[in-house]
Amino acid sequence: MADLVYRKILADLKQRIQNDEFPTQKLPDERSLMVEYDVSRSTVKRALNIMANQGIIFKKRGSGTFINPLYQKNQTIFQYEGSNLGVTDSFKSDGKIPSIKLLEFRVIPANEELQTELFLNPGDFVYEIKRLRSFDDQPFMIELGYIPIKVAPGLSVETVEGSIFNFLEGSTGKTVTKSFMTIAAAPSTPEDQELLNLKPVEPVGIMEGIFFLDDGTPFEVSNMRLHYKYLNYNTFVNLDENG
Amino acid sequence: MADLVYRKILADLKQRIQNDEFPTQKLPDERSLMVEYDVSRSTVKRALNIMANQGIIFKKRGSGTFINPLYQKNQTIFQYEGSNLGVTDSFKSDGKIPSIKLLEFRVIPANEELQTELFLNPGDFVYEIKRLRSFDDQPFMIELGYIPIKVAPGLSVETVEGSIFNFLEGSTGKTVTKSFMTIAAAPSTPEDQELLNLKPVEPVGIMEGIFFLDDGTPFEVSNMRLHYKYLNYNTFVNLDENG
DNA sequence: TTGGATAATTGGACCGTATCAATTTATAAA
DNA sequence: TTTATAAATTGATACGGTCCAATTATCCAA
Structure with a gap:
């Protein structure tokens, strides 16, 4: 389950955001991430899209991908994620x-x-x-x-x-x-x-x-x-x- | 905005579901839809994924794609979609x-x-x-x-x-x-x-x-x-x- | 120095391919 | 008929590419 490429990127990026590895609130561009993780751009986009749908990041064409400050600063409100249905x-x-x-x-x-x-x-x-x-x-x-x-x-x-x-x-x-x-x-x-x-x-x-x-x-x-x-x-x- | 291919497929499939054009509750397989709409399979998957995330359909590998019966029968509860934030x-x-x-x-x-x-x-x-x-x-x-x-x-x-x-x-x-x-x-x-x-x-x-x-x-x-x-x-x- | 044109950057949309995995169906054996 | 095996079906993952659109950076001319 967790050995999927896009899930590893997803988990890694979340971790790096929590570790404050992007102090400018900006993620590397998709083409850089593709080289960095040695995957195709489609896979990068897949991981990023999921994070965008979860509200963790915002993407802006021509500008870049940015971290939702609330996700970092106040992750207590974001802890809904990963919860179980039961x-x-x-x-x-x-x-x-x-x-x-x-x-x-x-x-x-x-x-x-x-x-x-x-x-x-x-x-x-x-x-x-x-x-x-x-x-x-x-x-x-x-x-x-x-x-x-x-x-x-x-x-x-x-x-x-x-x-x-x-x-x-x-x-x-x-x-x-x-x-x-x-x-x-x-x-x-x-x-x-x-x-x-x-x-x-x-x-x-x-x-x-x-x-x-x-x-x-x-x-x-x-x-x-x-x-x-x-x-x-x-x-x-x-x-x-x-x- | 609405002239995007995947959005047209999205809208069309939703309409066809409402029109009860799939009485078996099963959608055509992705490869058929790709031919039918004359688009790539990626685009078909994109539209279907959005519908799956909205709860309109369920996808089961090896089996097919199925309509959520509640979407058809009781769409009153699904009318949250397309609403505005304001x-x-x-x-x-x-x-x-x-x-x-x-x-x-x-x-x-x-x-x-x-x-x-x-x-x-x-x-x-x-x-x-x-x-x-x-x-x-x-x-x-x-x-x-x-x-x-x-x-x-x-x-x-x-x-x-x-x-x-x-x-x-x-x-x-x-x-x-x-x-x-x-x-x-x-x-x-x-x-x-x-x-x-x-x-x-x-x-x-x-x-x-x-x-x-x-x-x-x-x-x-x-x-x-x-x-x-x-x-x-x-x-x-x-x-x-x-x- | 400034304003506007131009180029570079960056994400979006779409196409097409190959391979895999889960399921169902068909086939063959007991 | 029942059961085991093989094949076909069907969605999932991942790769790669092309072109476009929005934004930002650059550069030249007035």
Whole structure:
């Protein structure tokens, strides 16, 4: 995986940026990099394009390639990168111990909305999994997930009390690297307040996600209600939509 | 701009997907598309890669390229694409009339945080712009923005009562297509409740963004407090980070 | 010294080729 | 029929080249 040429260049350039090896905030031009790394210009461009899409660098034709000062100076905001999709991993634990309490686990027929979102047929069944996640006994999220039985037939109570993504990867080798997310906010319901230990005026953050297998199969629909202090979503938006 | 080959293919394929011209959910293979459009395979791959990064298609080596069923069936959630960064444009108005009320407009020295985020030096000045945005007299967002005077020296009250991005583009030709966004939620303050017409239990969504010019210059730091019903952020997450 | 034309620099777009790797399909053997 | 093997399919990686467009640097003339 990591022995790809463009990935090595990518990793190396990121490292060199962090090491402040480009004090002028300007990277060498593409033709120099091509000689330096002894690769073709296409490969250089590939690595640079990925960094540009991640907001690490800006490219300006005729002028050069420049480092996003924020990436260097304030990489705390950029640490969204490299995060995992699974909640277990993506909410940085800061040494706190994550735990899962299973609130509900059953099989139900997929309603119309789930049929649309998970691309199921009428009569297909899904697992309904409701879980409460905590860090050090401080609950921070109510997770209501739906998974078609036909894509994960072997789900058990023990599995569901841990990371479903890890189970999936271990049992089938498939990984979940893509999702469609919707982020919103709402006043907390009495149930939210009880489970997440919230005051009535304190809201919840809502993250709804449809997670896909690598081949595009919708794998899970998840509705996550978060203690508002834990909703902190960072993203770099680039409307150029170039590759 | 739109006469680029890969963009034409991109637009055409999107259209054909919407027109349901691929009922098997499978696109022609890259070599066929290359013949069909009479372009090189590199150009085909470029267009397909962009669509894959947008979540429109999934590619599977050895198997083919497949349409994300959600893109076709439920394109409402995908309508984030093609949106503009400027708030005036990006919040879909549904025929409602957007308006801006200027609450505050002054020049202040940049504090330490602003110096970091906008990459300024001690002593540099910024505009502080506080605005209330509405649709049909229904306020939905309090916007507190900071813009360095040296990147937009000509800001006037009239300008600031309209779209700053449009003014910028008109006066300098520079466009804003990149931003770093942080999304959160919080209980509403008394000021929020008054300006946004919220009940005490109703929260606000918070979007903080650093907007960049095309050359990477940080242009604006904006703190947006939204009526919670208007916070609805959609995004496709792809951890493959390929170009 | 300055202004404008000219050249050099630098990233963008596109083409075309070769080889590899994952998957599916076809074929042959048990 | 089932199973193992080989072939065809299909996207991924990487190389190389040509021409163009935006920007910056250079240089000459007024």
